[in-house]
Amino acid sequence: MTGETRYRALFLGAGPQMHCGVGQFTRLLQETIEKLEPGTSATLTLTRSEGSLAEIWRAVGATQSVVCNFPIVAWKRVMFTPLLAMAIARLRRRKVVLIQHEWTGLHWLRRITYMPALLLADTIVMFSPLVQRELASDPLLGWTARKSVLAPLPPNIEVPVGIEDSKLRHRLIAAKRDGRLLIGHFGSIYPGKQPNALLEIGAILKQRGLKPLIVYIGSFIRGVDKVEQEFHARARELGLADDVIVSGFVASDHKVFGLFSEIDAFCYPLDEGLTARRSSILTCVQSGRPLIVAGPALPEEFDHHPRFKELIARGAIVLVARGADNETYADRIASVVKRPPVHWPFDFDGWWKDIAEAVRAQL
Template identity: 70%
Template sequence: MTAETKYEALFLGAGPQMQCGVGQFTRLLYQAIEKLDPGSSAALTLTRSEGSVAEIWRAAGSVRSVVCNFPIVAWKRVILRPLVALAFARMRGRRVVLVQHEWASLHWLRRLTYLPALLLADTIVMFSPQVRRELARDPVVGWTAAKCVLAPLPPNIEAPSQTADSPLRQRLEAARQDGRLVIGHFGSIYPGKQPNTLLNVTAVLRERGRNPLTAYIGSFIKALDNVEEDFQAWVSELKLSEDVIVSGYVDSSAEVFGLFGEVDAFCYPLEEGLTARRASILTAVQTGRPVIVTGPAEADEFDHHARFKELIEHGAIVLVPRGSDDAVYADAIVTSLKQSRTYPPFDFADWWRDAANAIKAQL
């Protein structure tokens, strides 16, 4: 570093008050890189009221690289300020490292807001070869895929030493005591995760007399997709109102894992197949419950992510062939509950150390 630069990297975030997955990822990445190299990094909070143009300009000049997990907070908030920071970094000769989780699964309006960040980036960190291929096929910015590097994605939430009780946990516990099969689905609910397909699987299990209760532990993403309206309409169509629960936002990891403790198995029928960017699945795996997921589209999906591949090889994640019908997922859930498996130990810190090392190499 030169006399002008104080830090190796500046992490753009929206502060601890912004509770969302992208914000949590940025905080954990910053902390993990600081553990590797204490004092090497700084964080800049950008909200609707914090982060003036002058502050952004000074911060961009004090570092070698600016790291942005774009958008830094949930959709439709704080879009302009991080783009200003990236532009200032380029103007001042600093590196721009963009962390990009998705592409084709995003609504086209969202992708439009990402375009400036892609163009300004020196390096684009991705977590899935499939997402990199999606970007490469884009007719407008496909050329930016040449700037992509792959990193192993860790989970955003660590299993706590103690869990917390809640009315919903008690409801799930009572359902299991009554002999119901509790199926879990964790994370934000949006079209890319095929939430309605799991409703079909629930209906199949009910027809077989398994008396399922499917718990969506998470909340709907507010966007232009009408996902919540379509979901509720399909619940009504299948007459599943007594067999489906949506928790809404859950405030703490202790409460989340309290709910997980009452889940028999998790299930994710994904049209795109399992990709190495699915942090919600890694969170669910920490429970020791079987996680049933559609298999990946390409054989190389986990070649860069040895830990994720190990979970699949040991049966912690059960893959269902792409193109399978709802009955196959129902069979996989029932079969998984009859099998005894020994999973590899899940060291949350080691997962984040892997990610930090991969991203630090780009700074």
């Protein structure tokens, strides 16, 4: 190793002004590692106005490892500089730790942007055996999966003390007074989450006279796909145009859980099945509302994540056989909403300590 180092790890971030799940994850991970080992980590902010070549060179020189949760801000303005920082780290013989959440679920254009990061990484931290297998099966970059290790993913959001009112929450309260069945879906909306499949289930519930209102708490990911247009077109085709709400980005955790408090059940008919990388699932579970989701594709999906496995065993997460038809999901929703909310014990700090220890082992 060349040069004098002050830190074990340098985390690449986009600053506190970047409100997205990617940035939140990086911040919480760095803060948890710093609590476990004070004074051993630092953050380098990379934005359009911050993070010059000289600043990157100096920051990399002062650390043993560079940790990059790529892209550092959700597919927005900062793509090149994190790759530059990783390249400088390799040039200066620092270890590069890449945090990789997805692979096949990404649009092919987005996978292309990941290619340099995968090549530059010394270690790739992944959260799902299924995603690990997807990368290993890639004809061009499959060999990089040999650099990967599994870590247990925690939720980005902790249940806050108290909730915050909002116009949308009052709208949901009024809907419940009218006898509506509120089905929730939380997180970014993109094809991998099969948002249209939930519409199909809603149409079945409506035919049964259960008056569903499907509430998507989140916003559509902007990209080359026409996800939002196709979603609303399908809702109209199914006669659900007035039975669907898309909240858009909700900035406050207090507001998020205020909305959660009115949801009767969450549902995720994931084509790939439940994987251990689904942080949004873990956020929903903390609400105490029942959550129905397709079962995992691999029997070993949660072997590295005992806390996630325990939630399934306790019934906080209700599995439906992968490949089940929409009628089955409708049946399960109709049955679970009859049970009262159950607030499961959830050690948020413990979940983050688990991943921090896993990442520290790679530094």
